[in-house]
Amino acid sequence: MEHQVSHRPPPRVLVFPLPAQGPVNSMLKLAELLALEGLYVTFLNTHFTHNRLLLHTDIQARFETYPGFLFKTISDGLPDDHPRSGDTIMEVIHSINSESKSIFKQLLLSNELGTSEGNPLVSCIIVDGIFGGFTTDIANELHIPIIHFRTFGACCIWVNMNIPNVIEAGELPVRGEEDMDRLIKNVPAMESFLRFRDLPSFCRASDLTDPNLQVFVQQTLHSPRAQAIILNTFEDLEGPILSRIRTLCPNIYSIGPLHMQLKRRLASKESSFQSSNSLFEVDRSCMTWLDAQPPKTVIYISFGSITVMKRNQLIEFWYGLVNSNIRFLWVARLDLVAGDGNHAQIPPELLEKTKDRGFIVGWAPQEEVLAHPAVGGFLTHSGWNSILESIVAAVPMICWPYFADQQVNSRFVSEVWKLGMDMKDVCDRKIIEKMLNDLMVERNEEFSKAANKMGRLARQSVHKGGSSYHNLDRLIEDIRLTSSGRFGRQVDIQINK
Numbered sequence: 001m002e003h004q005v006s007h008r009p010p011p012r013v014l015v016f017p018l019p020a021q022g023p024v025n026s027m028l029k030l031a032e033l034l035a036l037e038g039l040y041v042t043f044l045n046t047h048f049t050h051n052r053l054l055l056h057t058d059i060q061a062r063f064e065t066y067p068g069f070l071f072k073t074i075s076d077g078l079p080d081d082h083p084r085s086g087d088t089i090m091e092v093i094h095s096i097n098s099e100s101k102s103i104f105k106q107l108l109l110s111n112e113l114g115t116s117e118g119n120p121l122v123s124c125i126i127v128d129g130i131f132g133g134f135t136t137d138i139a140n141e142l143h144i145p146i147i148h149f150r151t152f153g154a155c156c157i158w159v160n161m162n163i164p165n166v167i168e169a170g171e172l173p174v175r176g177e178e179d180m181d182r183l184i185k186n187v188p189a190m191e192s193f194l195r196f197r198d199l200p201s202f203c204r205a206s207d208l209t210d211p212n213l214q215v216f217v218q219q220t221l222h223s224p225r226a227q228a229i230i231l232n233t234f235e236d237l238e239g240p241i242l243s244r245i246r247t248l249c250p251n252i253y254s255i256g257p258l259h260m261q262l263k264r265r266l267a268s269k270e271s272s273f274q275s276s277n278s279l280f281e282v283d284r285s286c287m288t289w290l291d292a293q294p295p296k297t298v299i300y301i302s303f304g305s306i307t308v309m310k311r312n313q314l315i316e317f318w319y320g321l322v323n324s325n326i327r328f329l330w331v332a333r334l335d336l337v338a339g340d341g342n343h344a345q346i347p348p349e350l351l352e353k354t355k356d357r358g359f360i361v362g363w364a365p366q367e368e369v370l371a372h373p374a375v376g377g378f379l380t381h382s383g384w385n386s387i388l389e390s391i392v393a394a395v396p397m398i399c400w401p402y403f404a405d406q407q408v409n410s411r412f413v414s415e416v417w418k419l420g421m422d423m424k425d426v427c428d429r430k431i432i433e434k435m436l437n438d439l440m441v442e443r444n445e446e447f448s449k450a451a452n453k454m455g456r457l458a459r460q461s462v463h464k465g466g467s468s469y470h471n472l473d474r475l476i477e478d479i480r481l482t483s484s485g486r487f488g489r490q491v492d493i494q495i496n497k
């Protein structure tokens with residue numbers, strides 16, 4: 001991009017992520033992409049998340065190399081000793097939405113976000129859309145352009161946008177277990193395959209005033225109030241759904257897969273320096289183990305950063321894995337199992353058989369693992385980042401969704417993109433064994449073909465001339481225009497209906 005020579009410093013963008021692994025990872029990648037193209041960035045973490053990043057990564061040193069890059073922290077409103085692991089993330093979201101409005105405004109009015117000598121004031125806010133309500137109120141009040149980054153896929157965002165219609169039509173709440181396979185009629189473009197069980201997990205609440213369901217739906221309804229929406233997706237994956245969302249939010253930047261976009265742009269600037277954004281300590285010993293395995297023989301298993309399972313579910317997975325005779329690399333976080341430790345009272349035969357063909361770590365370098373030639377399949381909780389990373393690496397998936405958007409994502413993986421299988425709401429060693437065998441052996445050719453094709457399209461999208469490459473350039477150009485006040489507004493839309 002050509003820019004007029006100017007003595008004004010570049011625009012400063014404030015980036016505020018949801019404090020969970022997936023969203024922090026993708027927002028840091030976006031922040032790095034903006035910094036790489038010369039924008040100034042202030043990255044606002046919660047104290048807790050920032051301390052975890054400082055403990056397990058080199059972010060301070062890495063981002064110092066970008067002129068004008070700053071980290072700032074904010075309270076999440078919860079006491080220091082409040083638990084923040086696993087699915088307590090919903091408490092963090094509620095707390096930030098209810099407690100942070102005045103702190104956020106004060107920060108924007110202060111000199112703390114990058115107003116040291118020579119640096120400009122914040123000229124654009126990019127916020128996780130789950131905090132879209134209060135941040136948009138403040139941005140409008142202070143006349144600062146705001147963009148909502150929805151860290152889910154477009155498929156889930158479109159479902160969220162339609163949940164008020166689903167409720168109004170009486171399709172929610174669910175009427176019981178026998179109702180779970182009923183097709184949902186009020187999410188346009190998904191009438192033929194979206195069942196009740198594929199709606200975001202919070203829709204299973206019997207009470208429609210459930211706070212988790214409310215935050216999911218209400219915050220999404222704020223999206224059209226933003227100047228634009230960023231989605232970590234690409235047109236060849238979700239084009240038809242993106243078109244639907246554009247009817248409500250015309251200005252969408254689909255710029256994913258962000259991890260691949262960052263790799264490409266770093267490489268084009270002959271800067272290959274890139275490292276982890278992990279909130280957990282990465283155990284690289286699994287890479288040596290993978291090096292010793294034959295090509296495409298290993299199933300990689302990770303349930304992301306939030307999933308919590310019961311001990312009996314862990315045992316079912318473990319038996320399914322060892323009975324399948326397939327080699328496996330398993331990420332078992334220390335807090336994966338609710339209550340007791342992961343390794344308490346594990347039948348000795350499971351530990352014995354794992355020695356033969358399995359490897360277990362607390363946290364892995366996932367992008368590298370998925371790109372390793374030994375990996376032939378991914379058993380995933382269907383978090384959006386995990387799905388994109390699997391797509392880029394052309395690795396077929398078995399999905400075992402836990403919560404939030406994952407129920408929608410897994411339906412799309414199996415029914416729309418045909419990139420694998422959906423094992424939602426089931427945890428049985430025989431089914432696990434059968435699905436592993438299908439993915440890695442019986443139906444491997446079919447899934448690998450689809451995965452290779454989608455992987456190619458994903459990689460092309462971030463090449464020069466690709467849709468996501470173009471959209472990122474457009475985003476950066478538009479942010480530059482914010483300084484001159486030429487950034488447009490989306491359609492006005494009624495919220496809280």
Ligand code: UDX
Pocket residue numbers: 020021022023025151152278302303304305306307331362363364365366367382383384385386387389403404405406
């Ligand atoms: C959360 C929600 O759970 C998910 O539904 C939503 O789509 C995004 O926010 P999370 O559980 O963290 O995400 O899952 P995911 O989005 O898949 O992100 C996990 C990230 O951690 C990925 O980027 C993955 O590469 C990384 N990871 C995971 C590791 O680096 N090592 C691991 O061992 C496991």
